[in-house]
Amino acid sequence: MLAAAGALYFAPSFLERGTLNDVWSVALAVVLASSWNLLGGFAGQVSIGYSAFLGIGAYTTVLLALRGMSPVLTLPLGALLAAGFSVIIGYPTFRLRGPYFTIATIGVGEAVRVVASSVSFAGGASGLRMPAGSFDFESNFRSMTLLAVALVWIALVVSRSAFGSALAAVKQDIDAAEALGVNSTRLKVTVHALSAALVGLAGGLYAINFQYVSPGSVFDFRLSLTIVLMPIVGGVGTVAGPVLGAILFGWLQLKLLSIPALLNSSLFIYGALLIAVMLFEPKGLLGLVRRLWARRLRRFYVDA
Amino acid sequence: MQPALDVVVNSFLAAGLYATMAYGLAVIYGVMRIINLAHAGIMMLGAYATFTLFTRFSLDPFLSIVVVVPLFFAGGVALYRTVVRRLPRSGSTPSMESLLLLFGVWLVLQNLAYVLWSGDTQSILTSYTLRSVSLLGVRVGVPALGVFGMSALSLLVLEFVLHRTYLGKAIRAVTQNRDAALLSGVDADRISAVAFGVGTAFAGLAGTLLSTLFAFTPDFGRSFLLKAFCIIVLGGLESVTGVAAGAFVLALLENGTAAFTTLPTSLQDALSFTLLVVTLVVLPQGLPGLFRLVRDRGRG
Numbered sequence: 001m002l003a004a005a006g007a008l009y010f011a012p013s014f015l016e017r018g019t020l021n022d023v024w025s026v027a028l029a030v031v032l033a034s035s036w037n038l039l040g041g042f043a044g045q046v047s048i049g050y051s052a053f054l055g056i057g058a059y060t061t062v063l064l065a066l067r068g069m070s071p072v073l074t075l076p077l078g079a080l081l082a083a084g085f086s087v088i089i090g091y092p093t094f095r096l097r098g099p100y101f102t103i104a105t106i107g108v109g110e111a112v113r114v115v116a117s118s119v120s121f122a123g124g125a126s127g128l129r130m131p132a133g134s135f136d137f138e139s140n141f142r143s144m145t146l147l148a149v150a151l152v153w154i155a156l157v158v159s160r161s162a163f164g165s166a167l168a169a170v171k172q173d174i175d176a177a178e179a180l181g182v183n184s185t186r187l188k189v190t191v192h193a194l195s196a197a198l199v200g201l202a203g204g205l206y207a208i209n210f211q212y213v214s215p216g217s218v219f220d221f222r223l224s225l226t227i228v229l230m231p232i233v234g235g236v237g238t239v240a241g242p243v244l245g246a247i248l249f250g251w252l253q254l255k256l257l258s259i260p261a262l263l264n265s266s267l268f269i270y271g272a273l274l275i276a277v278m279l280f281e282p283k284g285l286l287g288l289v290r291r292l293w294a295r296r297l298r299r300f301y302v303d304a
Numbered sequence: 305m306q307p308a309l310d311v312v313v314n315s316f317l318a319a320g321l322y323a324t325m326a327y328g329l330a331v332i333y334g335v336m337r338i339i340n341l342a343h344a345g346i347m348m349l350g351a352y353a354t355f356t357l358f359t360r361f362s363l364d365p366f367l368s369i370v371v372v373v374p375l376f377f378a379g380g381v382a383l384y385r386t387v388v389r390r391l392p393r394s395g396s397t398p399s400m401e402s403l404l405l406l407f408g409v410w411l412v413l414q415n416l417a418y419v420l421w422s423g424d425t426q427s428i429l430t431s432y433t434l435r436s437v438s439l440l441g442v443r444v445g446v447p448a449l450g451v452f453g454m455s456a457l458s459l460l461v462l463e464f465v466l467h468r469t470y471l472g473k474a475i476r477a478v479t480q481n482r483d484a485a486l487l488s489g490v491d492a493d494r495i496s497a498v499a500f501g502v503g504t505a506f507a508g509l510a511g512t513l514l515s516t517l518f519a520f521t522p523d524f525g526r527s528f529l530l531k532a533f534c535i536i537v538l539g540g541l542e543s544v545t546g547v548a549a550g551a552f553v554l555a556l557l558e559n560g561t562a563a564f565t566t567l568p569t570s571l572q573d574a575l576s577f578t579l580l581v582v583t584l585v586v587l588p589q590g591l592p593g594l595f596r597l598v599r600d601r602g603r604g
Contacts, residue, residue: 046400092585099339099403100584103533107577110530114574221526225411232404267418271411278405279390 017137024141024209026250027148028202033230033242034151035198039191040228041237042164044171045094046102049109050227053082053196055116055218057203062128062213071130075204082200083193090189097174106221113219127214135211144205151198155239167191171237229270233277235286244285311563313442315555320455321513322551323544325528326535327462328506330547333536334479335499338388342406343507343532344525345413350376350511351520352421358428365428365516366450372508380504383409384497410525417522427519447516454513458506463544475499527576534580538587554579 032050040046057078064074093104117125158164169177170184178184207213226249234245256266281288325347332340353372357363363371387409391402432446439449466472474495477485486492514520514528531554539550554576561575587594 046404092581095585099400102400102403103339104577104581104584107530107580110526111574111577225407228404265415265419267411268415271408271413271415274408274411275387275405278401278408279387282401 020137020141022250022254024144025253026247027144028206029230029246029250030148030243031144031151031202032199032227033234033246034148034155034239035195035202036227037155037231037236037238037242038158038167038195039188041231041241042158042167042171043188043191044167044237045188045192046228047105047192048102048224048228049105049107049112050196050199051219051221051224052109052112053086053199054203054206054223055112055213055215056082056085057200058207058213058218059116059128059203060200061204061207062130066128066131071204071208075201078204079197079200082203083197086192086196087189090192091185094185094188094192106224109219109221109224113215113221116219117215125215127212127217130207130211135208137209140205140209144202144209147198147202147205152239152243154198155242159239163187163191225270229274231284233273233284235284237283238286241284241286248285307563309440310442311556311559313440313444314448315552315559317444317448317452318555318559319548319552320452320459321510321517322531322535322555323548324455324458324506324513325510326532326539326547326551327459327544328503328510329529329532330503330536330539331475331499331506332503335475336388336402336496338391338402338406340406340503341403341529342383342409342413343503344529345410345417346376346380346504346507346525347511347514347528348417348520348522348524349413350508351515351524352417352426352511352522353508354512354515355421355426355428355520358430364430365512366454369454369509369512372512373505376508377501377505379508380501381497383504384500388500389493389496414522421522423521425519425521428515430516433516445517451513451516454509458509459544459548466544471495471498530580531576534576534583537580537583 032054036047036050057075060078060081061071061074064077065071089108093101093108096104158167166177166182166187169180169182170187174184203218206218210217230245230249231242232245233248234243235241252269256269277284281291283290328346329340329343332338332343350372353375354365354368357368357371358365387405388402391405430447432450435446436443437446437449438444464472466476474485474490475498477488477490478492478495478499482492485495510528511525514524535547535550535554537550538553539546539548557579558575
């Protein structure tokens with residue numbers, strides 16, 4: 001992993017801007033997918049409203065930067081606000097289980113988008129621009145890729161920790177977990193906050209990179225959807241799954257943009273992918289790979 | 305007095321449509337414990353189908369119901385047989401797989417609509433679209449009256465089928481207790497197929513009705529889906545009247561806030577969502593639960 005971090009750090013020196021942009025997008029995807037996976041995969045609470053946190057982080061950065069704060073300082077504040085928001089909506093919504101929780105999160109995401117479009121100090125429906133200033137792509141690139149690597153590391157640490165075990169318990173059988181003394185609500189809220197903070201951080205970096213935010217771009221429902229799809233297609237609940245999913249989707253996005261015929265089919269592809277995964281391999285790409293690998297190994301044993 | 309009467313009458317009319325919309329979702333959830341997110345896409349498709357029938361064959365939207373409903377029923381059964389039935393059943397609790405699967409179906413439907421009809425906003429304008437009449441001193445649009453009429457009719461038919469036919473009894477039985485229904489000899493799989501077909505047909509009907517009132521794009525169904533969830537949670541799954549009551553409460557809340565507060569209508573989605581969450585948290589059994597509580601409190 002250190003090797004990956006090192007390579008990514010020095011990448012700007014020998015890759016061209018176009019490729020760097022693509023890598024940045026994939027890094028963002030990895031951050032979003034892995035963060036979501038903390039709550040959705042490890043704890044089993046599927047939320048389709050994560051664009052709210054990205055948006056909160058992005059808007060915080062822009063709004064504070066417009067009032068004179070240095071963009072770098074806005075990042076932790078954005079993360080904090082996103083985490084705070086996640087706690088506020090967490091307490092009522094975590095009372096709901098399974099699909100009801102998911103529906104509630106869809107509603108939250110939509111509500112946030114609608115409010116952001118209607119409120120004037122946030123620029124309304126047309127969004128806000130970052131103040132003109134020195135925008136250093138290199139440092140933004142490094143921050144985003146560093147965040148992506150850090151996220152994978154965080155996911156690894158969590159999955160091997162007692163915290164991670166508690167999350168898995170909640171995912172499998174929340175009543176049994178409670179009976180064993182796990183405070184499921186506090187656990188869910190905590191992981192939700194961590195997850196939201198990371199996404200909020202990414203949101204701030206997003207705002208700095210694109211220099212412009214609007215409800216349509218950061219609070220988009222389709223974005224929330226993609227954030228859910230990546231880890232699920234890649235392998236929900238694992239550490240490598242979201243990364244796989246993010247890379248797959250990054251590649252898909254690039255392919256879609258380059259082949260004109262497929263440009264209008266993004267929804268179809270996402271939908272078909274979702275259907276295929278749910279019907280044939282709920283454990284996603286990683287699950288499929290593992291299954292095929294196990295089958296190959298089994299053949300070894302049987303022959304011997 | 306006038307604004308209040310305005311609100312009540314309009315809410316009443318809107319409630320009919322909302323109830324039709326919600327019932328499609330309710331029957332699928334009740335029988336199969338599946339949350340049909342594709343419902344939004346089906347409603348959207350219903351609106352577009354009506355649109356095509358209107359523009360190509362000059363078929364009045366209200367008349368096209370005769371075509372749309374059976375078509376969508378068949379489509380629903382087909383969808384059930386090909387896709388939904390293969391899902392692993394997770395007992396009585398709704399499964400995430402079905403939720404996400406139907407989500408995928410919704411996306412595919414949206415894309416289909418974009419390809420077939422482009423993303424431009426469409427609407428249906430008939431000779432009576434902009435006319436209005438006076439009802440109890442309140443001006444109401446003619447399409448709204450037609451929509452209410454159709455909704456009321458469909459709900460009455462539904463009530464009849466549910467309570468006077470074997471099919472209806474079977475549906476209610478499976479909704480209440482699937483295992484007991486199986487023990488009583490109900491073919492749960494066939495009932496599920498029928499229920500899915502009915503749910504889809506109702507969604508198509510709702511789509512047709514909606515097309516007479518609103519302009520639509522492929523992205524159309526989402527806020528209505530949210531309202532439908534809200535209504536089911538409020539009204540419970542046990543009866544058509546429950547759904548109707550939930551629909552009325554929501555409509556009242558929407559029209560009331562639009563008339564008496566300065567909340568912009570764009571925030572209406574946020575409103576339905578808030579109501580949904582509040583209801584889920586405070587009244588998990590919905591209004592019927594509340595009534596039961598009051599009734600039991602009164603007895604003891």
